[in-house]
Amino acid sequence: MLGRLLAAPGSRTVALSSLADRLPYALDFDDLHSRRSYHWMRAYAAPRSQSCCSVRNSSGA
Numbered sequence: 001m002l003g004r005l006l007a008a009p010g011s012r013t014v015a016l017s018s019l020a021d022r023l024p025y026a027l028d029f030d031d032l033h034s035r036r037s038y039h040w041m042r043a044y045a046a047p048r049s050q051s052c053c054s055v056r057n058s059s060g061a
Contacts, residue, residue: 020045 005011023045028034034043 005013020041023041025042025046027046031037
């Protein structure tokens, strides 16, 4: 996919998230499946906050 994006003039990617990325939940790498403790909002929000942190602007703009 990267090759096609780089070859197409004006191409871009868009990352979408929700307001859940602003909630103070972090991924618990020792309990990724929430087997020790489960809360629906934590299960929803934690992966979103991590995905927002992994997106970067590579266009130089």
